[in-house]
Amino acid sequence: METMNAIEVNHLTKKFNNKIAVDDISFNVKKGEVFGLLGPNGAGKTTTLRMITTLLKSSNGSVKIFGHDTAKEGRLARSMFGLTGQYASVDEDISARENLMIFSRLNGLSRAESKQRTQELLTEFSLLDSADKSLKDFSGGMRRRLDLAVSLITRPALIFLDEPTTGLDPRTRTQMWDTIRKLVAQGSTILLTTQYLDEADQLADRIAVIDHGKLVKIGTPEELKKQIGGTKLNFTIDKSSQMTIAVQLMTKQLDESIGQTGQQLSATLKNINQLTPLLVTLQQAKIAISNLTVQEPSLDDVFMNLTVGKN
Amino acid sequence: MEVKTQRGNLIMNTATMAYRNLLKTFHNPDRFMDVIIQPVMFMLMFGYLFGGAIAGNVQNYLPTIVPGILIQTMLSASSGSGEQIREDLDSGVFDRFKSLPMAHIAPLAGQLFADILRLVIAAAVSLTTGYLMGWRPAAGFGWVVVIALLAVFTGWAISWIFALLGLLAKNASTVSSFSLIVMLALSFLSNAFIPIKTLSKTMQFIAYMNPITYVITAIRQILATGSWTHEAVLVLIFGIGIVLVFAPLTVWAYNRNN
Numbered sequence: 001m002e003t004m005n006a007i008e009v010n011h012l013t014k015k016f017n018n019k020i021a022v023d024d025i026s027f028n029v030k031k032g033e034v035f036g037l038l039g040p041n042g043a044g045k046t047t048t049l050r051m052i053t054t055l056l057k058s059s060n061g062s063v064k065i066f067g068h069d070t071a072k073e074g075r076l077a078r079s080m081f082g083l084t085g086q087y088a089s090v091d092e093d094i095s096a097r098e099n100l101m102i103f104s105r106l107n108g109l110s111r112a113e114s115k116q117r118t119q120e121l122l123t124e125f126s127l128l129d130s131a132d133k134s135l136k137d138f139s140g141g142m143r144r145r146l147d148l149a150v151s152l153i154t155r156p157a158l159i160f161l162d163e164p165t166t167g168l169d170p171r172t173r174t175q176m177w178d179t180i181r182k183l184v185a186q187g188s189t190i191l192l193t194t195q196y197l198d199e200a201d202q203l204a205d206r207i208a209v210i211d212h213g214k215l216v217k218i219g220t221p222e223e224l225k226k227q228i229g230g231t232k233l234n235f236t237i238d239k240s241s242q243m244t245i246a247v248q249l250m251t252k253q254l255d256e257s258i259g260q261t262g263q264q265l266s267a268t269l270k271n272i273n274q275l276t277p278l279l280v281t282l283q284q285a286k287i288a289i290s291n292l293t294v295q296e297p298s299l300d301d302v303f304m305n306l307t308v309g310k311n
Numbered sequence: 312m313e314v315k316t317q318r319g320n321l322i323m324n325t326a327t328m329a330y331r332n333l334l335k336t337f338h339n340p341d342r343f344m345d346v347i348i349q350p351v352m353f354m355l356m357f358g359y360l361f362g363g364a365i366a367g368n369v370q371n372y373l374p375t376i377v378p379g380i381l382i383q384t385m386l387s388a389s390s391g392s393g394e395q396i397r398e399d400l401d402s403g404v405f406d407r408f409k410s411l412p413m414a415h416i417a418p419l420a421g422q423l424f425a426d427i428l429r430l431v432i433a434a435a436v437s438l439t440t441g442y443l444m445g446w447r448p449a450a451g452f453g454w455v456v457v458i459a460l461l462a463v464f465t466g467w468a469i470s471w472i473f474a475l476l477g478l479l480a481k482n483a484s485t486v487s488s489f490s491l492i493v494m495l496a497l498s499f500l501s502n503a504f505i506p507i508k509t510l511s512k513t514m515q516f517i518a519y520m521n522p523i524t525y526v527i528t529a530i531r532q533i534l535a536t537g538s539w540t541h542e543a544v545l546v547l548i549f550g551i552g553i554v555l556v557f558a559p560l561t562v563w564a565y566n567r568n569n
Binding site for chain 1: 320323324327328330331334335338339402403404405406407408409410411412413417
């Protein structure tokens with residue numbers, strides 16, 4: 001029981017009129033982990049999330065939340081997580097305070113508890129000043145904050161965030177990241193979907209890359225980056241007469257094919273420690289180089305490499 | 312024991328949802344208009360504009376127009392139900408409701424419970440306006456309460472139809488414009504504002520096909536005679552019939568949507 005997973009997804013599948021939106025996806029999310037579902041638009045991230053959170057019936061497969069099968073114990077499972085949807089799902093016509101009060105009551109808190117929790121959350125999410133204004137005057141960031149606050153009423157141990165920062169400006173985005181990090185520090189397990197690689201890189205302990213409804217890869221950001229290949233090395237040979245000898249030396253030392261465009265050479269290093277000996281070798285051969293760049297693989301490369309996207 | 316907690320929850324959840332619904336009604340000018348402004352405005356406009364032409368003077372027209380406007384108000388207040396449901400489904404707030412550990416049916420139940428309160432308010436506003444204009448039904452206050460309840464019940468039965476429409480329609484503005492047309496057609500092609508005998512044979516036929524005519528006739532009879540009539544029983548049976556047919560359909564559509 002100690003090592004029980006927060007979420008267990010087994011062979012989850014969703015068909016819409018014979019079109020497969022989510023195709024046999026399985027993964028586990030450990031307690032206390034931040035797990036990212038990464039994929040291009042239309043890859044099936046939200047559909048997967050909606051099935052896990054019982055908003056959508058799956059065509060096949062099962063989901064367990066803290067060991068409880070969502071198909072059999074839906075209500076119990078629902079009491080264990082908070083969900084923040086892609087579109088701020090709060091009431092537009094009423095104030096932030098009223099929203100929090102109503103959702104507190106619906107979560108089963110007493111009137112007094114609801115009042116107290118509402119005040120706490122308004123303070124925590126710096127919404128006190130606008131607590132009684134209509135949401136129509138709220139900025140996108142404020143709305144998201146309120147939305148997240150509503151998901152946290154019961155202090156759930158598991159939180160689902162569907163594209164938490166889509167459409168936010170860079171400053172509000174960073175604020176949102178800070179808030180999410182704070183939740184992680186408090187011990188929450190988080191599953192988030194995102195189409196932003198830097199977001200997944202910044203926040204997630206592990207990432208599942210989804211494309212065309214299939215799970216293409218799963219691992220830590222580092223593992224995924226490693227998979228794409230090592231560090232990229234680029235430089236220019238000053239004298240074109242030295243090209244042949246340079247390529248020969250490099251091929252021998254790196255045991256890799258060397259890319260050649262004009263006087264520019266590129267190679268992939270399996271390990272960053274290969275760099276210094278290589279530069280020494282070139283220097284000993286009196287080959288002058290310039291414009292040296294060393295590039296760690298980014299998640300962008302992973303993304304481009306693994307996904308095809310809708311087009 | 313467990314069943315009891317669940318039932319308690321359902322009642323609590325429904326009450327909260329109804330509270331939310333009423334808050335929205337009073338925060339949203341459109342809905343507020345349907346319930347408060349429209350009955351007052353129609354009562355004044357129709358009474359003072361057509362009173363002379365149709366009944367000789369405003370005073371004589373009131374026994375005709377008050378039940379007419381009352382039922383028209385019930386129709387437009389009940390149509391709000393469908394719009395509200397569609398809006399909630401579209402806005403994503405329903406997703407949140409569904410993700411909460413609350414009674415599954417509570418959002419729909421809350422809506423229809425709030426409808427009752429909305430209808431009661433709208434009925435009270437209509438009748439009070441009539442009273443202020445000098446309407447004094449011979450049957451007395453007790454029977455006014457009876458016809459108000461009959462009107463509210465009719466409106467509530469109809470709000471199940473609108474709720475179903477809201478669940479099936481594409482978007483809230485479709486529901487809104489359709490509801491308006493239905494409301495206008497049902498209230499004007501009836502005896503709500505005019506004596507039916509002044510109409511041509513075809514129009515009379517249409518008016519007699521319109522169930523609203525019977526509701527209004529029943530209310531006028533009760534107010535005139537101070538007794539429960541045969542027509543009123545029919546209206547009651549018809550209303551129960553609507554609920555028996557549409558409540559299961561609406562719940563079915565609601566569950567299908569989820």
